[in-house]
Amino acid sequence: MLFGLRLGLRRPDAAFGLRRPDAAFASQPPDAALEARDLTLGYHHGIVLHNLHLSVRSGRVLALAGPNGAGKTTLLRSLARLLRPRQGIVLLDGRDVWRFSERDTARRLGLVPQNEAAEWPLTVEQVVMLGRAAHRGWFMPYTAADHRAVDDALAQTGLTPLRARLLTELSGGERQRVLIARALAQEPAAILLDEPTAQLDLRYQAAVLGLTRRLAHERGLAVVVSLHDLNLVALYADQVALIADGGLVAEGSPADVLTPDHLQRAYGVPVAVGRHPVYGTPLVMPVMEG
């Protein structure tokens, strides 16, 4: 079940949802679940991303790719209403995300953070249950509806047999799925994942990204996922935003974005791009220098 990749369903349609900067203020497609307009982000010491435009529709997987330090996590934090933009606006369901409270945001948007601490002895079910606070509040007792949502999130992620296990006893891949289940329990319209495959072996990479893809294509969630591995981007994403040097290098379908030219511009090293032997999607390999 974890390996239901459904790669045969890839449609090379043109509705990338990603829009080029010059089209930024054109009329908005009504189904953009999450959109960044003219977004400039930074911390105390300076600007990380300049005047970025992108959007993702319901039912689509948008991958954020780019070298270390390009600002993928910064962008995700801003989309998740954890970092205020210096300039520009993040629209969630067509509304400025900063007009929402934390709880309003959490009802619409789930975040799967990278390297979340797991040294606390909470059970899988207790952690996933926290996703219900967005709906039930922080003080009211959970209801049957909350338990149903948690049961469903556990079933979706294949965690039902592990529900009574402690988070501290799980493997990295299992913990990643717990965090996805917690986000699902929020019953959001969009879900953000920060490097969900970092430190996972091949099997769990496929399992986690296959699950992510199913959530978008079968459940209609808008998904934004940052990924280091460009071959995983090519396989699992519907659209890619390649970020480097404070802005977008390219955006569009994996086949359009993952070209030797774009990748050399983003990473500063020569790469070769071949074809996946089964799916024909781009296959990115480094070229040895010297």
Next chain:
Amino acid sequence: MTATTIRSCSRPIWPLAVGLAGLLAVGLVLSLGVGAVSVAPGQVLAVLWAKARGTAAAPAQLTIIVWDLRLARALLAIAIGAGLAAAGAAYQAVFRNPLADPFVIGASGGAALGAAGAIITGRLPVVPAAFAGAVLAVVAVYLLAQTGGRPSAINLLLAGAALSTLLSAAVTLLMFLNDRALHEVFAWLMGGLAGRSWPHLAAAGPVILLSIAGLWALARPLDALTGGEESAQSLGLNLMRARFAVVAAATLATAAAVAAGGIIGFVGLIVPHIGRRLGGGAHAGLIPLSALAGGLLLLVADDLARTVVAPVELPVGVLMALIGAPFFLWLLKRG
């Protein structure tokens, strides 16, 4: 509520909680019997029963020993142990730091300075001065830790450490300059319940009970905070408000406990770890379990403190470490 709580705990909490409460009740009755005059448990119960019904069935001398001399002190020991353990559990979650204790953001230093000032000047009552010192120190740390209008967890810890150092240096200096009050201040600093009675319990007990109830009510935000602050925020938690509520409740419990019993270490650091090992990390179970275990531990430690080498009283904090540390090490080894 109960069904939900049972379902959301890694192990069933209620048998543990009921067991600990039973132990606490038995411990209380036995505690009231031990001391310079031994009173059999049956007689203790008879005195309590007579007092509760307002009759004078029990001998007056036993009533004085059990009710007037021992009961308030025993209840105060339970309240202080419970309050410190619950506050420690809450701080460990908020700071995601297993070494956090109720004094981690300056409460002990402030209380010590307040108490030392009151003892040395002789013009202020010690209990309110210590309480005010503890609260003011935490308020100062909270304000000092603000950068850009919000205190970060690491700033709170660092400001707490810095201010604690400053305040204890001030206390040491005061003691050095006023050697006549040296012994009294030192005895207060070591913590203990000698001579504590109903007025102390009436002042500290309700504050501690309400604070524990507040921390228990904050169990779900505390659970969310164990995954990290941004993660908690992404779950819909208003981080600033939640942290303020936790720090406020934990500080009130700590300040009341310290004001009534002096600086009693260890219980707030170790008991939450015992609680997590017994009943898991979810705070709906951890806060009450820690409170019960902390109350029991301090009750037993105080019994030993006043009886082992009677009529001399040993510092209760020392005895508690002597009982609690081996027990905790045994738990650690058991895994």
